[in-house]
Amino acid sequence: MSVSGLPFDDFRVLLQNLPGPDPHALVAARERDSQLTKPPGALGRLEEIAFWLAAWTGRAPAVNRPLVAIFAGNHGVTRHNITPFPSSVTQQMVENFAAGGAAINQICVTHDLGLKIFDLALDYPTGDIATEAALSERDCAATMAFGMEAIAGGTDLLCIGEMGIGNTTVAAAINLALYGGEAEDWVGPGTGSHGELLERKIAVVKQAVDLHKDHLNDPLEVLRRLGGREVAAIAGAILAARMEKIPVLLDGYVVTAAASILKAANPAALDHCLIGHVSGEPGHLRAIEKLGKTPLLALGMRLGEGTGAALAAGIVKAAAACHSGMATFEQAGVTNKENGHSH
Ligand SMILES: O=C(O)c1ccc[n+]([C@@H]2O[C@H](COP(=O)([O-])O)[C@@H](O)[C@H]2O)c1
Numbered sequence: 036m037s038v039s040g041l042p043f044d045d046f047r048v049l050l051q052n053l054p055g056p057d058p059h060a061l062v063a064a065r066e067r068d069s070q071l072t073k074p075p076g077a078l079g080r081l082e083e084i085a086f087w088l089a090a091w092t093g094r095a096p097a098v099n100r101p102l103v104a105i106f107a108g109n110h111g112v113t114r115h116n117i118t119p120f121p122s123s124v125t126q127q128m129v130e131n132f133a134a135g136g137a138a139i140n141q142i143c144v145t146h147d148l149g150l151k152i153f154d155l156a157l158d159y160p161t162g163d164i165a166t167e168a169a170l171s172e173r174d175c176a177a178t179m180a181f182g183m184e185a186i187a188g189g190t191d192l193l194c195i196g197e198m199g200i201g202n203t204t205v206a207a208a209i210n211l212a213l214y215g216g217e218a219e220d221w222v223g224p225g226t227g228s229h230g231e232l233l234e235r236k237i238a239v240v241k242q243a244v245d246l247h248k249d250h251l252n253d254p255l256e257v258l259r260r261l262g263g264r265e266v267a268a269i270a271g272a273i274l275a276a277r278m279e280k281i282p283v284l285l286d287g288y289v290v291t292a293a294a295s296i297l298k299a300a301n302p303a304a305l306d307h308c309l310i311g312h313v314s315g316e317p318g319h320l321r322a323i324e325k326l327g328k329t330p331l332l333a334l335g336m337r338l339g340e341g342t343g344a345a346l347a348a349g350i351v352k353a354a355a356a357c358h359s360g361m362a363t364f365e366q367a368g369v370t371n372k373e374n375g376h377s378h
């Protein structure tokens with residue numbers, strides 16, 4: 036935080052000074068790819084993923100310490116009775132993650148991914164966005180700074196997930212603020228809001244964006260007024276990963292909304308991120324299109340907790356393994372000339 040000035044000042048400076056990709060590592064990866072024992076381009080998107088890893092790590096593509104970080108928060112807006120599950124489920128699921136009983140635990144075991152849970156003041160829900168700001172500037176900046184620490188233990192691929200009853204409502208409000216359109220374009224069922232629950236969810240999102248409308252030209256104001264603690268921490272984690280040359284896999288609707296805040300502040304802010312999957316939440320595909328990205332997977336999942344990003348990490352690991360482990364034509368003696376030496 037700044038010695039003088041406002042809590043967001045350092046983030047504003049950071050957002051305008053993000054490092055770019057490493058051109059040398061990218062050229063080296065393209066050069067090696069052209070020598071591997073496969074027809075040019077035959078590994079399709081896996082080749083693009085290897086190049087992306089090289090560009091954003093500045094090294095030969097490798098994934099040795101992948102990490103899933105789950106950020107958990109609670110939301111004052113749930114007082115409007117807009118979700119089928121109570122806010123107490125956030126803490127209960129955090130305990131389930133710790134005990135190894137959630138879907139994300141099984142995917143982490145499957146793909147050999149580390150898992151860290153960051154619960155963010157679950158006993159202190161954010162302000163109700165329909166009637167006040169979710170967070171003060173000070174609290175929002177401090178939570179972003181906390182999120183930046185997610186990578187402190189070291190990782191070379193960060194998969195970002197979240198847990199927070201009510202957070203598909205705040206994600207919808209963020210998207211409506213950033214992209215416009217109708218509340219109905221961005222509000223979906225989340226964990227299963229239909230009928231009157233869904234109608235109230237739509238009304239609350241409209242009310243929230245209307246209440247804060249004079250302040251929504253500034254992406255960090257969108258974050259603190261309409262977001263939540265896990266949303267702020269995710270924004271911080273994505274920024275920290277960029278500074279530390281760590282590629283990022285984004286998960287579903289809520290993580291994408293958090294990421295969109297950064298993109299609104301700097302169009303290049305998400306160039307080190309891929310979208311792990313498109314979730315079943317109807318607004319997710321629309322939000323992904325606004326980011327100009329193509330998700331790696333489409334499995335009809337709508338769970339959150341990092342599950343889509345973690346599944347995609349398996350593909351990213353395979354892309355790195357192919358790039359680094361395959362033989363070159365020369366090494367394998369594969370050639371397209373009869374009895375010749377070159378391909
Ligand atoms: O990632 C998604 O696209 C996604 C879609 C629907 C629900 N969720 C999860 O469900 C919770 C939020 O849903 P809700 O209905 O309480 O707003 C939160 O814990 C998210 O991880 C996540």
Ligand SMILES: Cc1cc2nc[nH]c2cc1C
Binds near residue numbers: 198226
């Ligand atoms: C049970 C349950 C598990 C979740 N995981 C992510 N969000 C969730 C929401 C609920 C309700």
